[in-house]
Amino acid sequence: MKKTLLLFLALLGALSRLFAQNNNETLRLFLPTEYKWKIASDQESGNARMMELVPGTETLHNWSIIVTTVSMKGARNMPLTTIMNTIYNKTRVNAPQSKLMMIERKENVPNPWIIFRISPGMGKIRNPESQLYFVTQGRQNLYNNFVAVKKQMLGPLFIDQWTRVFKNSKLIYK
Secondary structure (H helix, E strand, O other), rough: OHHHHHHHHHHHHHHHOOOOOOOOOEEOOOOOOOOOOOEEEEEEEEEEEEEEEEEOEEEEOEOOOEEEEEEEOOOOOHHHHHHHHHHHOOOHOOOOEEEEEEEEEEEOOOEEEEEEEOOOOOOOOOOOOEEEEEEOOOOOEEEEEEEOOOOOOOOOOHHHHHHHHHOOEEEEEE
């Protein structure tokens, strides 16, 4: 999954350089406090920044739940369904039985967004991982965020909780 994300970052990074500008926009997620999140990884490459957060007692190599946030500085006007399908197709390279389900989207607003999930399918997978994605377009940047758990499927309560987390996020301008 990490290779797919890094490849996606490289592709968006190349595109975003075409639209790069000085900006001061960030996306603030209000994560559930019961996990006592800590930053396990914070990487910046060109116009892309990726942070991975895990519960306070876990590590990047041993997690039960992980939140990954990616910001692409200067990337604008990219169709969110295209981004969703690109992520899904990249996932299917390593997990061909993966299933995509679009949960919700809002397109005709100043900051369009889409929420979708990718599950590993119901085959014999040794280390299943399911993700719930939230991709939103800011005025200056594109944000790709997801929460992942090591399970075959995301339950409805999990999807509901994290959909609310993502929809309650705020774009901050400094």
